[in-house]
Amino acid sequence: MSKQTVATARRKARVRRAIKKVANGRARLSVHRTGKQIYAQVIDDTKGLTLASASSLDKDIRADIKSGANVEAAAQIGKILAERAIKAGVKEVVFDRGAYMYHGRVKALAEAAREGGLSF
Template identity: 45%
Template structure:
């Protein structure tokens, strides 16, 4: 299996999905730094999880992270979903990030 790596010009957008929550980090692998992070544990998003709207919450996480990256002029990222299939919460997150203008 090939490893996905990010660099300062095109950092890695790593997504981790647990049974209940979704976590996303933007990582510069060359400098070993986490640039941005966001999750469904955010107080404005967490109430959606308790009402069973997981995909809507994942989309909001993608939009929130997309806004932060666009604000800091990072448009191109490498999407790293690990072994998770591209559907459900992962797809909702990616759609939300793409809506904000991210390219991956």
């Protein structure tokens, strides 16, 4: 493994460990981003189920966004994910940013999810 891969895995594990300490049974909003797309899902870790998900590859979203790799797309994904999570009965989540900094697309998704009705 390269040094960068090891550092990323260590950072991700550190964030996940901190989340598990404060979760108290709440679902986890997990974010994954690539150079071209962004994905988010609400996961119930006690049951091991995905309760709601949204990504820039969803057919209804692709028509509205120009690219999946910008802040506007991330904000739209956050709003849609919040709607789907509330429909599934989830209002409180713990935000799992993974190994990514809380900046740019990750921050836009989180703020849009908060505006959509999720609390974290």
